[in-house]
Amino acid sequence: MKLRFLIPLFAFFALVGVLWIGLSLDPRALPSPLVGKEAPDFDLPQLRDPDTRFARADMLGKPALFNVWASWCVTCRQEHPMLAQLRNSGVPVYGLNYKDTRSDALRFLARYGDPYQSIAFDEAGMVGIDYGVYATPETFLIDRHGMIRFKHIGMITPDIIENKILPLYRQLEAES
């Protein structure tokens, strides 16, 4: 048998397989070191009312979604209806308005709707750095004690809501 002549062929297909898998990976999806850790503390002015503050402590007591967005972010616009859907499913949705101007952000909400309970206004992007934000929109699921349990970078899709966020949210709701 001249089976050893088939070795290059097998090696070729193995290489094609590896490259094929490599093609289907998303190089932008980095594993976040923040999942399983305490959500970083912050205390910022609210977007809608500059005189009132919104702090990390205000999100605790109930599992909640923390969504980083900006009016200049096109994907955020596409994602926006998903947040309303989550809100309607009973998930508290908080926002971090990232490196934006107040007037642009408020105009965005006036035009596309406002699903957020409270929005922190992070003009300088320093809280964004603490949350490891590099590609808006980014979404964190934070449990009642302030621990980050899930992070999604990029647009939330109906599939992610159905298969990841809602099941995990129900589970976190059941936890004490």
Place this chain on the structure above:
Amino acid sequence: MRPYPVILSLLCLGALALLIAPTSLLAGPTAPPSEPMTFESEEQEVRYQKLIRELRCTVCQNQNLIESNAPLANDLRRQISLMIRDGAESEEIVDYMVARYGDFVLFRPPMNATTYLLWFGPIAMLVIGLSALGMILYRRRNQVGAGDLSEEEQERLRRLLGDGDGGKA
């Protein structure tokens, strides 16, 4: 006849060198693309310059912080310069970045279970390649060469090949 492949490959190498040379000359900008940072001492400036070359911009993933013009890279450069001016050690700053963005921000990834393949893969490939080459050369050496035939066998070989010109058919 014979020298042509050598000349050809030399020409190819020369062309390749010409292609690579300008880019390697341009690589490595010496000043940050935006705001100039001021430091209290030369030592702080040196550490700053070293850090922004070693840390990757997570938005534009093939660039380090000094090369990138992304707003985030700008913010991170500012943050690093502030931390240095506040007296932070370089290790503290690297830990600060890793805690937020993960090992990915390091252009020199740490050695751990997920990066063994990255660190040792090239060496493993080299070892596999060299041993395959060694095996092939060893086998070839043990093959029968023309000089190993006896007078009788040479005669039989000539007969089989049909007195010289038959070999061309």
